[in-house]
Amino acid sequence: MSLVLPLSTWQAEAVTPPPDINTADAADGKLDARVLKIAGVVVLGAIMSILDITVVTVAIPKFQSEFETTYAIAAWTMTGYTLALATVIPLTGWAADRFGTKRLYMAALVFFVLGSVLCSTAWNIESLIAFRVIQGLGGGMLMPLGMTIMTHAAGPRRIGRVMAVLGVPMLLGPILGPILGGWLIDDFSWHWIFLINLPIGMVALSLAWVIFPADRPEPSESFDFVGMLLASPGLALFLFGVSSIPEAGTVTAKRVLIPGIIGLALMVAFVFHAMRTRHPLIDLRLFQNKSLRYAVLTMTLFAMAFFGSSLLLPSYLQQVRGESTLMAGLLIAPQGLGAMLTMPIAGRLVDRMGPGKIVMVGIGLLSLGMAFLTQVTAETSYPALLTALFVTGLGMGCTMMPTMTAAIQTLTHAQVARGSTLMNIINQTAGSIGTAVISVVLTNLLANRVLAGPAIASQFSPELAATIPPEAISTGLDQAAQAFAHTFVVALVLLLLTLIPAFFLPRTKPPAPAEGAEKPIMAH
Template sequence: MSILDMTVVSVALPTFIDVFHTTYAIAAWTMTGYTLALATVIPLTGWAADRFGTKRLYILALVLFVLGSVLCSFAWDIQSLIAFRVIQGLGGGMLMPLGMTIITHAAGPHRVGRVMAVLGVPMLLGPISGPILGGWLIEAASWHWIFLINVPIGAIALAAAFILLPSDKPSPSESFDFLGMLLLSPGLALFLFGVSSIPEMGTIASARVLISAAIGLALVVAFIFHALRATHPLIDLHLFRNRALTIAVVTSTLFAIAFFGAGLLFPSYFLQVRGETTLHAGLLLAPQGIGAMLTMPVAGKLVDKIGPGKVVLVGIVLIGIGMAAFTQVGADTSYVLLLGSLFVMGLGMGATMMPIMTAALQTLTHSEVARGSTLMNIMQQIAGSIGTATMSVVLTNMIKGRELAGPAIGSLSDPSIAGKLPPGALQTGFEQAGQAYGHTFMVALVLIILTLIPAYFLPRTKAVAPDGSDVAAPPIVVH
């Protein structure tokens, strides 16, 4: 459910713009608000699981997620929808790491690899089926059903959790870092709020952007000084002493800014420039997920044998090749080229995302893995939000700089606009809009190329944990 809801909403953005009479920058907050909630709650999940037990916390997360879904379906304006998406994100942020913790404990250390292989299937099917399901629901019923579909699934999940999950006895091992929480969670939220406000404000010099981001950054810096001195900090920054983890964090951050930022643009291009329906836009994105499904199992086996370094480099090169084609898009670019490029990018994604995570965690001891996973998840949320905001700002400014691109895109939702344009202007406008997307994808391509620098220093041999044991596949979930 949580994976589906991240991808379903991406194809619904033009619908929200039309239904709620809002702008793309404001509608994008339905995704950003969800991300903010995830970033806020992830640091608390590990401690809360120890304190209250994984079963009880998992059930609470399910209830929050389903409640947020129901509220989203009753949203009366874009502001209420954004607020309800935050509630949904609070549950979704806990669901995935908690589920992985429960399954890892049940499987035992010797079966984690096999279990992760099975669990990889829904993680890959989500990005493929999400846009397709979202597009079909919007066309066959209404946008409300992209959220209401979570109710029956959530009810089954709740019943299964009550009946099947064993009751665990909470055994809090560490005192809770309240000061760290008061510094980090609001700091992250304010910083991401400021960065994510750039597309709506249209400039980085806006008071809302600068003040929010500055206060948030100050709180995060204060947390860093606190965490380096605290006995049991909310996030263990001493993990950065591990060279392999530090290089992996830098690689993952650059990659997330480029890839997740560009990922928001793919469905928008098909919807706004090519005039596709939401269902067709979802189907057109499927090759990317199929490509990832093919390479992820192979990449996992190769990482065990030769280390993540070489695998990640090949993956990034493949993504760069696919992205390069999108830098040349126009109003009538061949679908064979576009779908082939998405497939190649998917092949690269399957060889990049999980191997980077493995590089970060494979040299940590068993007791450090949970803290390392939390650290990586937080960095990825920050990077994803920065990437989304960056690409939205670049695209918005590119379209504003072209006289006819904006009216052409607007004519898809309001045909009366097309009648006001001079003959031939509509096609010219769509061509200008395509060029605006192409130049925005160029920014993503440059960032992908820069990712090759830290990726070059990733380990190229199979790692052994500091305690001398063989490294098992860590329980990682990419949000």
């Protein structure tokens, strides 16, 4: 089936830009000062949202000791936040159309900052988990809304460049999270990993009020209440089941199967409902767009591989090499540096020649770096490891946001909010699945190596290390490193599979609509 849009529709929404778009700069592809200011506000909000995921990961052991609870319960500070994100993301597209992106973005910031302040006042683990859910309700809307606001501001010819800007927080989050979290917890207290969001959030809120263009009220579509009852709990239950796999150790556990099956059934029911509803909560008809369809497949496999493997290296550096949380974060920094080099270049090239070739190069570089990681040992040299991470970063900068661009580039002005929502749902779901799969593979491989567990434990306990023969520790660390290396193989296979849908991404610049022409411009 083809998605055919008459030129008059495109001209109304893209050729004649809204007042906040600088048409001269849009024509030559440069990002004008106004767009860059909008991008700065969006990046500020996105950094807070993404940082809070990685910072809390570092803080889980502290929550265990502070609230005298188990790791499994403390980990709910992560799971609760993720499930709140999953619940609210499907609503974002409709809410943006109904209330306006500026108002909704500011409301999301308020929720996020309020949740952050409440988290800092938590008196037990249950209250902390509840406040993290409030925080997640705001955080879940920040990224899709940010994508929508920036895409509308920049116009269809500069999407690659604005996506490159929006990729900055996705890069900085995993790098700065462990560094910032380790510093705040060690030198201050765990409360500050949440309180730090208060001044940043107030600045972002003030800037959004001043800089974002005013919302233009439009007649809203009817709210898909049935879709909400199917999609939001369905996605949340499915992700809960998936997130429970590492703790349960098997996909056959009741805690995994029951919510997972119910969630999957609700999502399947939503698909049938959405295809029969005029204004569904999540517009699945966007899949009629060929570029978006292949971008979704590419993003799914990429997110599973990249975000799933992202947990491996910090764990390897801490558990096998005995590095501190802060040092592990610093050692991973070359990956972010590599991505920061290629992301702006990739953004410009995507606007000129389409995303297909850029993404293929990116996946190739990612695969090259990941192939090295499949060979890590307990004594792999740090210069070689840092070089591999730098190459991986170069590939990441050419892959993630250009794939997002491929999805958004051919959508109309009115479809962008729904398209951004769809891509963020895919990103969140695939990342959660990848993390669960990688965690289970690593856990099982470590369990099969009898000396790995005691050797890893000895890295954190000098008393235990004194009771284990040095040769046993050395052998155990070798076994543990082998488990990590074999787990990286899973991520490498997923990356290589990503090449298949990436091959079908657009390899030419999207055609500019010629004024006066009456033919459709997006027949896929």
